[in-house]
Amino acid sequence: MNWIKTKNNTKINLNEIPSLDIDTLRDEIIKLNKRPVGFFGKEWGEGSTRLFVILADDENSDLYVSSCIFDADEKGYESLTQTIPSFHVFEREFYEQFGIKPLNHPWLKPLRSHKKEYKFFEMEGEEVHQVAVGPIHAGVIEPGHFRFMCNGETVYHLEIMLGYQNRGVEKLMVEYPTNQLAESICGDSVIAHNLAYSKVMECLKDVKVSKRAQLIRTMALEMERAAIHIGDLGAIAGDIAYLMGASVFGATRTLVINTMLEFSGSRFGRGLINVGGVNFDIDNEKIERATKTLTKVEKDVDRMVKTMLKNSSVMSRLEKTGTVSTEKALEIGLVGMAARACGVNLDSRFDFADECFKSLALPRKLFKGKGDVNSRFKLRYQETMESLSIAKRILDMLKNGYKEEVLNTEQNALSANSMAISIVEGWRGEVVHIALTDMNANLSRYKIKDPSFNNWYGLALAVRNNGVSDFPLCNKSFNLSYCGNDL
Amino acid sequence: MFDTLKSRIYQGNQFIKDIKNAPMREQFRGLPKLCKQNCTECKKCLSICPTGALSLEPFSIDMGKCTFCGACKNICKHGAIDFTNFYKLSSTKRENLIIKENMTPQEYEKTAIEVRKEIKRVFKKSLKLRQVSAAGCNGCEMELNACSNVNFDMGRFGIDFVASPRHADGLVITGPISENMAYALEDCYKSTPDPKIVILCGSCAISGGVFQNSDKLNREFLDKYPIDLYIPGCPVHPLTFINGVLGFISDK
Numbered sequence: 001m002n003w004i005k006t007k008n009n010t011k012i013n014l015n016e017i018p019s020l021d022i023d024t025l026r027d028e029i030i031k032l033n034k035r036p037v038g039f040f041g042k043e044w045g046e047g048s049t050r051l052f053v054i055l056a057d058d059e060n061s062d063l064y065v066s067s068c069i070f071d072a073d074e075k076g077y078e079s080l081t082q083t084i085p086s087f088h089v090f091e092r093e094f095y096e097q098f099g100i101k102p103l104n105h106p107w108l109k110p111l112r113s114h115k116k117e118y119k120f121f122e123m124e125g126e127e128v129h130q131v132a133v134g135p136i137h138a139g140v141i142e143p144g145h146f147r148f149m150c151n152g153e154t155v156y157h158l159e160i161m162l163g164y165q166n167r168g169v170e171k172l173m174v175e176y177p178t179n180q181l182a183e184s185i186c187g188d189s190v191i192a193h194n195l196a197y198s199k200v201m202e203c204l205k206d207v208k209v210s211k212r213a214q215l216i217r218t219m220a221l222e223m224e225r226a227a228i229h230i231g232d233l234g235a236i237a238g239d240i241a242y243l244m245g246a247s248v249f250g251a252t253r254t255l256v257i258n259t260m261l262e263f264s265g266s267r268f269g270r271g272l273i274n275v276g277g278v279n280f281d282i283d284n285e286k287i288e289r290a291t292k293t294l295t296k297v298e299k300d301v302d303r304m305v306k307t308m309l310k311n312s313s314v315m316s317r318l319e320k321t322g323t324v325s326t327e328k329a330l331e332i333g334l335v336g337m338a339a340r341a342c343g344v345n346l347d348s349r350f351d352f353a354d355e356c357f358k359s360l361a362l363p364r365k366l367f368k369g370k371g372d373v374n375s376r377f378k379l380r381y382q383e384t385m386e387s388l389s390i391a392k393r394i395l396d397m398l399k400n401g402y403k404e405e406v407l408n409t410e411q412n413a414l415s416a417n418s419m420a421i422s423i424v425e426g427w428r429g430e431v432v433h434i435a436l437t438d439m440n441a442n443l444s445r446y447k448i449k450d451p452s453f454n455n456w457y458g459l460a461l462a463v464r465n466n467g468v469s470d471f472p473l474c475n476k477s478f479n480l481s482y483c484g485n486d487l
Numbered sequence: 488m489f490d491t492l493k494s495r496i497y498q499g500n501q502f503i504k505d506i507k508n509a510p511m512r513e514q515f516r517g518l519p520k521l522c523k524q525n526c527t528e529c530k531k532c533l534s535i536c537p538t539g540a541l542s543l544e545p546f547s548i549d550m551g552k553c554t555f556c557g558a559c560k561n562i563c564k565h566g567a568i569d570f571t572n573f574y575k576l577s578s579t580k581r582e583n584l585i586i587k588e589n590m591t592p593q594e595y596e597k598t599a600i601e602v603r604k605e606i607k608r609v610f611k612k613s614l615k616l617r618q619v620s621a622a623g624c625n626g627c628e629m630e631l632n633a634c635s636n637v638n639f640d641m642g643r644f645g646i647d648f649v650a651s652p653r654h655a656d657g658l659v660i661t662g663p664i665s666e667n668m669a670y671a672l673e674d675c676y677k678s679t680p681d682p683k684i685v686i687l688c689g690s691c692a693i694s695g696g697v698f699q700n701s702d703k704l705n706r707e708f709l710d711k712y713p714i715d716l717y718i719p720g721c722p723v724h725p726l727t728f729i730n731g732v733l734g735f736i737s738d739k
Contacts, residue, residue, distance in 0.1 A: 114667045135671045138650035140618045140631045143668055164667045165622045168703035180537040180554050181697045187626025187722060231629075244491055250636040251501045258512065265514045265570075268626060270721065271556040279561055303497070307490040483624050 002028045003064040006421070008352035011203045014417045014436065017052070018066050022077045025068045029053060030083055032064060035333060037423065037432050039090035041098040042445045047072030049098045054421060054434070058351040063421060070100050079105040086333025089453060112163035112486050120159050123149045128156075131468060135164045142482035146471075153467045158460045165486035173446035177201070182433075183270050186450055186484035190266075191217075191224040192426025193448075194273045196433035199354075201275045203420035204435060205412050212402040213277035214356035219394040220260070220269050220278075222387040225427040227256040229380040229387070230301060232479050236377055237308065239473045240317040248304045255297050259290045277407040287399045291392055298388045305381045318374035322462040322474035325371055334458045336429015336451040338478055341379045342371035349425040362390065371462075376477040383427075416441040428452060428481065450484030502640045507733070509726055516555040516570035517727075518595060519548040521588045526567040532559035537697055538690065541568075550576060550584040551693035554721040575599075577718045577731025584693070584719055600734040606715075609682060610656055610736045613645040616686070617655035617679060621672050622698075623662030626722035627689040631659065634725045641729050646736075652676075657684035657715070663691040663698040669705040676712060684715040686732070689723050696721065 002020060006012050020028065038054030048071050055064040070077075079102030080087040091102040092111045102108065110116050120130075128151050135143035143164040149157045169185055182197035183190045195217055202209060230253040237245025257267040264272035264280055272278055282290075308314050324334070329342035339346045349357055350364050367382060369375035414437050424431045429451030438444040455478060462474045503509045511517070523546045532541050536559055540552035548559075548568070559568045573592035578584055578599040586595070620628050634641040635648065649655050652675045664672060676685070687709075690696035695704060718731045 112667075135668065136619055136675055140620070140628050140648050142620045142623065142625055142628060143671065164665065164671070165620075165662075166665055166667055166703050167622050167663060167698045168701040169698075172698065172701055176537070176697075176700060178537040178697070180556050180558075184554075184624045184626070184691075184697050184721075187624035188629060190626070244495065247637045248494065248498055250633075251498065251638055254633070254636070254638050261512050262514050265516045265557060266555070267630070267724070268722065270554070270626075271516075271558070279557070304494060307494050310490060481625065483622065486622075 003032070003066045006063050006065060007061065008063065008421065008423050009199050009203055009354060011415060011418050011420045012065065014419055017419070019050070020066060020068050022051075022068045022070070025053065025066060026078065026080060028066065029055070029080060033084070034064060036087055036090055037063070037430070037449065038421070038434050038447060039087065039094060040434075040445075040447045041094055041100070042436065044069055049100060051094065056351075058346060061352055065419070075099065076101040076103050078103050081105050085331050086454070088332075089457065110163065112166045114163055118161050120147050121149065121157060123156060125151070127151050144482050148468055148471070150468055153469070155463045155466055155468050155471070158463045158471075160456050160460055162456070162482060162485050165483040167483070167487065169487040170446050170448060173448070174443045177443060177446070179274055185448060185487065186481045187268065188228055188481065189224070189426040189428060189431060189450070189484065190268045190270055191220045191273065192424050192431045193433075195221060196422045196424040196431045198273050198275045199422040199424070200420045200433045200435045203422065204414045204418055204437060205275070206415070207276050207408055207411050209277050209408060210404040210406060211356070212281075212398065212404040213406040214354075215394050215398055215402060216278045216282060216406065217273055218356050218360075219391045220263070220272055221424070221426070222391045222394075223256060223260055224269060226297070226384045226387040226391065227253055227260070228427045229384040230256065230297075232476060233301075233305065233377065233380055233384070235476045235479070236373070236473065239476050240314060242308060242311070242314055245304060245308050248300065252297055252300045252304070255293050259293050262286055262290070274407060276409060276411055277405070279407060281406045282398060284399055287395045291395050294388050294392050294395075298385060301381070301384055315374070317473065318377055319372060321373040321470050322466055322477060323370065323372040324458055324462050328461055329371065329458065332457050332461070333454050335454045336425065337379060337383070337427065338376070338429065338451075338455045338458050340367050341369040341376040343367075343369045346429075347425060348423045348430045352423045360390070360393070373473055373477040414441045414443070426451065428479075429455070448487060450481055452480040452482075452484040455480050456485060501637050503638060506639070506726070506729055511572045511574050511726065513572050515572040515574065515724070516557050518571045518573040518576060518590070518592055519550070519553070519586050520569040520571050521546055521548065521586065521590070522567050522569075523588045525565045527565055531562045532568060535559060535562050538694070538699065545587055547585050547587045549694070550586060550719040551581060551717060552690060552696065552699075553719065554690055554696060556721070574724055574727045575730045575734070576720065576727050577716060577734060579716055579735065581693070581714075581717060584717060600731070602735070602738070606684065606736060607738070610684070614732065614736055615647050615649045615654055615656050616659050617652045617657070617675065618648055618659040618661065619672050619675050621660055621662040621668040621692070622665035622704075623689065623691060627661040627691075627720075630722045630725055631661070631688070631728065634728055639725045639729060644729070644733060646729070646732055652678040653680065655679050655683070657686060659686045659688050660692045661688045663695045663701070663704050664706050664708060666703050666705040669708060672708055676708070685712060686716040686718060687714055688718045688728065690719060690721045693717050693719060
């Protein structure tokens with residue numbers, strides 16, 4: 001047995017995970033050829049390091065787990081990126097955290113650490129020049145450094161240097177695991193990260209969550225998706241100087257997040273989800289008000305998007321800008337919304353559906369994306385409408401039934417020597433939380449993978465052969481997280 | 488074009504007319520309200536607080552550390568801790584953020600912001616701010632962006648965010664200040680012409696918040712330079728931010 005097969009939100013015993021030597025593991029990964037969702041190390045005593053690999057089989061909802069141990073004197077292995085490019089960022093991270101070098105890696109640059117000098121690619125020529133931007137950008141956004149290699153106005157290549165936001169979240173998660181910390185991993189995906197954290201903990205503690213609480217969680221996740229998508233539709237409109245759209249979407253988003261404030265006391269849903277359920281129940285009066293608001297939001301978004309897309313000057317900016325082809329998206333391993341916009345059919349809400357989402361029996365709508373800004377705009381619109389209708393449907397279910405306690409406070413200690421994996425589809429894509437416990441039932445390693453981790457390279461590819469002035473537009477259409485990547 | 492005009496008319500005016508007295512939903516967790524009488528000293532709240540904002544001697548909540556998650560209120564079965572929906576939480580002094588027993592919104596509002604004549608004289612009509620996200624989680628950043636949307640419309644008071652520190656009258660800092668951002672932040676501060684103000688926005692910036700125990704932070708900046716305004720929240724609500732800044736630069 002070279003792999004152990006498991007499911008989303010399932011606890012496995014650490015002793016059951018096979019431990020191979022690196023060459024066998026490498027061959028196995030290439031043979032299996034599935035999507036990586038986890039590739040991380042853990043100190044394994046006496047200077048050795050254990051590398052855990054988790055691959056996702058999206059069609060069958062299976063997760064494959066295996067591992068290998070590097071002794072203290074083993075400091076290198078033949079990199080996987082040469083054969084499977086989507087491993088590039090995982091291998092960079094592993095090298096940075098544990099010093100074990102993936103040999104012949106094509107771009108083994110620092111990922112988060114600023115201790116070593118970052119060597120940018122160079123281009124030479126008479127018309128060639130570089131544009132350096134950041135870490136502090138023009139707007140009110142997070143820090144990151146961008147280096148454009150341009151020929152005239154055209155971008156040949158973009159390098160993205162991150163790590164400015166590094167706060168040591170993974171280590172804090174082991175020492176002080178709280179819902180509040182999980183919420184602050186990435187402040188625009190509060191619900192997604194907190195839900196992934198709570199589910200991992202519930203797995204390790206064997207806590208049952210009532211159906212009502214599960215429904216509220218699912219609804220909150222969809223409301224978060226709708227709110228951020230509407231905000232980003234506005235931001236895209238703002239970046240092409242269609243100010244009407246920016247204003248209207250901005251005001252419409254306010255309606256959604258203020259409804260969230262009524263549910264949880266915070267506009268982004270902070271304090272709503274807890275290990276064991278949710279902290280706040282929703283009474284029928286609030287449900288009625290929320291249903292009315294969401295219906296209005298549906299109408300407003302629909303109206304504004306249709307008005308906007310009729311405008312030819314809008315279309316000329318959106319179409320064929322920032323294109324990533326389906327092949328490239330698959331090759332570099334894009335996930336979530338960015339992948340779907342390129343025509344890659346990945347959605348962990350369906351691929352790794354939890355009980356609650358399965359029970360809703362929703363049809364899976366496929367999106368024929370072309371990978372440009374226009375596709376990402378339209379996908380966001382489609383997903384906003386879907387999410388609003390799911391949220392409304394759940395509100396209706398909550399009104400008529402499932403009268404249960406929403407928080408299970410009877411909780412056991414963590415299981416010893418175990419691992420649990422939780423995948424939640426946030427608005428950007430799959431949020432993966434993996435927790436390991438030691439013999440004494442304490443957390444010993446906590447691994448977080450935000451979808452931005454996979455997708456930043458997609459943005460770098462998207463701006464190639466575009467005007468440098470279209471960069472803000474491409475950037476906003478992805479709207480990737482700096483802190484989700486930097487942790 | 489007619490569709491665009493129709494949409495415009497349909498939307499109407501959305502701005503909040505009286506921003507200083509704007510109503511807030513009752514669920515919002517703002518100024519804490521403590522009642523020592525009800526406290527049985529079971530210390531459950533101390534163990535559940537993610538940032539150590541609570542203290543029993545004397546009974547108080549430090550809003551500079553508080554994430555306003557409400558966990559202490561939920562766990563306290565005796566009603567010793569509550570949160571009002573009062574949102575004008577800003578203060579010019581760090582120690583004012585420590586809320587003791589029986590503090591009322593009216594009393595807090597009176598004492599929290601100390602108006603300085605020279606600030607009023609220089610910045611009353613126009614205040615241009617440069618925001619620096621020093622490892623902020625994007626929560627405060629999104630709320631600061633919301634300050635400029637059509638609902639809150641901060642620009643009408645002459646307060647704006649600008650692109651360059653050279654154009655700015657002050658800095659707004661969000662996030663716990665990571666090691667990797669320390670240099671850029673200081674550089675940005677030095678690039679801002681005098682006279683300038685510094686505003687700390689959110690629990691992370693004020694105290695490190697949930698990241699206070701991280702070894703990846705470098706908060707030396709805060710020891711070196713004076714801080715003019717503290718705006719608590721996690722994240723800061725736009726009304727808290729706008730009213731805080733307005734209170735600081737205008738008469739009332």
